[in-house]
Amino acid sequence: MEKKQFQAESKRLLEMMINSIYTQREIFLRELISNSSDAIDKIYYKALTDDSLVFDKDSYFIKVIADKTNRTLTIRDTGIGMTKEDLENNLGIIAKSGSLAFKKENEAKDGHNIIGQFGVGFYSAFMVADVVTVTSKALGSDTAYKWESTGADGYTIETAEKDSVGTEIVLQIKANTEDDNYDEYLDEYRLKAIIKKYSDFIRYPIKMDVAGKRPKEGTENEFEDYQEEQQLNSMVPIWRKNKSELTPEDYEKFYHEKHYGFDKPLKHIHVSADGAVVYQAILFVPESMPFDYYSKEYEKGLELYANGVLIMNKCADLLPDYFSFVKGMVDSESLSLNISREMLQHDRQLKLIAKNIQSKIKGQLQSMLKDEREKYETFYKAFGRQLKFGVYSDYGTHKDVLQDLLMFHSSKEKKLVTLDEYIARMPEDQKYIYYASGESMERIDKLPQTELVTDKGYEILYFTDDIDEFAIKMIMTYKEKEFKSVSSGDLGIEADDKSETEAETNDNKELFEYMTSLLSGKVTNVKASKRLKKHPVCLSTDGDVTIEMEKILNAMPN
Ligand code: ADP
């Protein structure tokens, strides 16, 4: 029998696989199972157009068999199978999508990185197996063929015995080494867990014979071994189900099953888009902040599925930073399994999905604010700061998306108000949106600068968060109303009295000049003011940076 060589490119990838120290070896099973599922899809579509074929759903399945004694793991399917040519062409060369990314030399040097970045398909079997044997009988063919390879040195093909159409892949699982445990790929529980993790939503049943012990009939204390075939995947994912069939509890259960958080989600968003881009998504707004949320350790992102198969745990490109608190998943038929992380970043479909998702989240937050005020405030207390960071970041480019979601405490009732609410109840003669910065509401109330404003019956927004004033500087004006710090030089209230204060300043010119010189380097000017009632003196600023901002800037590490 002739031994054939792999294509050069395939050979390199194979070598990497075999020598891989990559920790996510378990993905080989995901790859083989999704190939089986693809093969069943093919026979299914054939049956749709070919009357001589009947697609009887029960006879299409994937079976996984672990044999500890012989150290083999078998994946058998009733899919379309492969002819001799198929075996040569499909398993002798690397799938196009994979080879594209593979061409990058720098990546090739670091093998285990590549494997982590995209599904490498069939070859991933060599991460766990010394020998891979594929026996297949194609639909419409009388002869079955056996393809076998021990890795980089090539493969052989010969005729074989196989009754039914489909493919059987037998992996001779590697022996354990000092550093690596391969036994786990023969272990029933481990296999179940891997299948559940990656392939739970494969559309065809994935079966396995599960061993157990049961009391032996007709005896008292005797037990017998038995085998029972179990289906391991749940097949229809919750996101493909109809919203009307699902209860809030279903979504909550999913949230916890997926370990998105320990809390109860405040809101779920179930999207089933079939417009310009086809995808399904289930997104959650959590109730409470993850303990590491405002730290560098926190990783944003959504789970990404390509047609029911998990391809990435945290796809960061799907969420803007200001919505980084959102948890959930996206499934799209338009994405391929063999997609690298860099390719994803430039994927047009993914960009569309991300944009779509962003506006769905925005819409849900808006309606929560409108209809479920209490919930919204709970949300805002946990994640409002992130929205404010969002307004400030990237030079204010996201302010239009975020500004109507902002809330601040106000002097009126010491409650949270939105900017819209503030503007709606402004007295007619009020020109500005007033705010005061400080450590706490109590402290701000004691500021002499607030006197005139509150005296006028104007409401003041309390800026007690470091980021508040910085964010507002990005917004500048909201609904044509300018923001004004109560400590700014011109409050827009004293206008009528300007001549009076100017006269008073002139009358006391010498005194004020003397005070200015005493405080030189600390203040730029001392003058008379009408803004004070109970307090003798206050500081005010004219520039862009207020006293509070200066404090924060000075406290920042250089
Ligand atoms: P991809 O799935 O991205 O095409 P793979 O390396 O996973 O790349 O598989 C290569 C090809 O081998 C598949 O496209 C398919 O044609 C064929 N193949 C693999 N496994 C099977 C199978 N179980 N049944 C039929 N064909 C298969």
Ligand code: MG
């Ligand atoms: Mg594949």
